[in-house]
Amino acid sequence: MELLSNLLLFAAALGAGFYCLILSRRLKRFSGLETGMGGAIAVLSAQVDDLARVLGQARTAAQDSAARLEERTQRAESAARQLELMLAALHDLPPEADPSAGARARFVRRRMSPQDGEMG
Numbered sequence: 001m002e003l004l005s006n007l008l009l010f011a012a013a014l015g016a017g018f019y020c021l022i023l024s025r026r027l028k029r030f031s032g033l034e035t036g037m038g039g040a041i042a043v044l045s046a047q048v049d050d051l052a053r054v055l056g057q058a059r060t061a062a063q064d065s066a067a068r069l070e071e072r073t074q075r076a077e078s079a080a081r082q083l084e085l086m087l088a089a090l091h092d093l094p095p096e097a098d099p100s101a102g103a104r105a106r107f108v109r110r111r112m113s114p115q116d117g118e119m120g
Helices: 002-031 037-091
Strands: none
Touching (some): 002 037
16 A cells, blocks of 8 residues: 555656646746747837837927927917907098099008017
8 A cells, every 4th residue: 555655656746747847848938038928028128118219209299399389379369469450440441532533542561570470
């Protein structure tokens, strides 16, 4: 009986050793940097770093674009206010003479100055 239990114990130890050997080989293949999961993890890590860098550049570009858009919107609003004032001033002018009498309407053209969008 003791011999049988020793044989069973020896077989169990031999089976556990064989299982550990197979598991060790699989783990080496799994964590290999060139072909295994370790390589995939290294590639993904590099891609995450690249993505973070590109995302930072995109964020900076978006902030710059937003600042330029805000500046141009303010300039457009300023020009719109000035145009509204000019139109309101036109309503105060007296009616002109009959256009068929040969009188020509006079127009004053103004150009926007490059500085802060004010009429010059």
